[in-house]
Amino acid sequence: METVSTIGSRGGGKETVSTQPKLLVALYCRDYSRHTEQTYCQWVFPHENLCVSAKTGEQERHYVDDSIVQRARIYAFTILLVSALILSGCAPGPSGTIIEPDPEDISRIKKVGLCVKVQKGFAVRLGYVSNADRHWLEQMLVDNLGRFLGSLAYGGPLGWVSEHSSDRNAGEALKPEAAPVDSAEAIGRALLRKFQTDKIFPAVDLVQSQSLAAAKEHGIDTLFILTVRRWGLRPPLASKYATGDKAAAQLELGANHRLISSATGKVLWERNELYTDSECYSLGDFKSKNKKGLLARRMWYVLQLICDRTSNEVHRTP
């Protein structure tokens, strides 16, 4: 209780203030009138210690040692900080239409620039917690530190995890199969062909940049931006999680579509979409040489679905 100090106040006089431990004592030195009757009170707030009340200056029973309170505060703060850091990643919003298309705006479209961005390439997410969804920091720790420790310890647990994630290995094995559709350029070309065949817009051209000014220069009045947030294999809904070649797998594609006017910058239509293939296969089917090209074929199907839905969304025949 030697933490009481005196400092000069603005008025020139002196007033007594408590430093942190003293404040804590004041907080916890309340008189619990029924503490002698209720056992739990004594158990939770043991009162073996004595202290001086900050308010009255009288000696009282002290229910909690101030060092415990301080420690608890530090722990609580650390837990909150760590939790905030761990959970700081913003949750993506729900799927569905964010901005409804206005038929008048849509009818004015003459030429559309199709721009495709791929945020995350092909990945296998068959485990409940998949290797593919790790943060860059986790990924770096598991990959680099894990391999380093693993090599030091000849197969340490981290190294083992980084080398033997079933999803990771399956993803690596399927990379050649996914290659024909695993780039912004390939998806863009496929989508362009479908947009042109189905005549969704009067004229469509593939563009590399999302720049509205560049689009305007090329005579493009509207940009259609497709951002592939993730694509790959996931377990079918409500199925048991399994590993190995017999595990059931479905193709999924999570994407954001935006239709932006290059003249005004106005977003004419925006939608977050999750496409899941209607057909279900085993992981072995996608790897099998007998079914070569299966993954790419299912991807074309999903791209066709994007095309059909875009057509339905923007052209609502009255």
Next chain:
Amino acid sequence: MKLKRVIGFIILCVLYLLLCAGCASNGEMKVALNYTPSGTGLLSALKPSVVSLRVVDQRPEEQRNNIGVQRNTVLGTENAAIVSKTPEVQVVHKALKAELERSGHRVLNPGQGYGEITVDVELTQFLIDSKAMREHIEIVGSIRADVVAFANTGNVPQVLFTVEGFYSDFVQMGWSRPIIFGGLWGMFSSSTRKSHIEKVLNGTLAEFVRLFCIEQKLRKVFI
């Protein structure tokens, strides 16, 4: 004194268990599904018609008992089976009927005769599931149906199409039950909440109705 402390400890344990009692699975979770329309009717721009609407269950046997599983958010183990309070076929029929009527069309139930347009909906999938996506849990709902629609008058050919309504939303992993009550055990045993599951299923239903209504093939039948 020792006895008092033991009693106190027991009281605390009981309190703790009471606080965490909701974590235990009862094997089945019943959810209420409702279609809540928003904005103007999606088919209101079309000519008002009398529609015969029929919804048939064509799902595989194993999908008819429950529509998904409630999982523990951190470990992903199955906690309870999700069951709809109202049969799924009725839910879909009610939702489509509500949207058609909101758009100014009259809907005839099976057995009430034939209207100007007949719409047969074969429900092939009605599912929900959750999966870890980094520090979030993604809950995904899916309703899929094959639709046959034709006009009983005029020369409009019969149309056949598939409607696949998906909806996904995210919740924080392990935070559906406050950690202060359950500690680490509470975090690991926490499961996706009923309110989240209902939100996603109702979102999926709304998405299904929306995709059904904006389908160009269907709209051509109304002209």
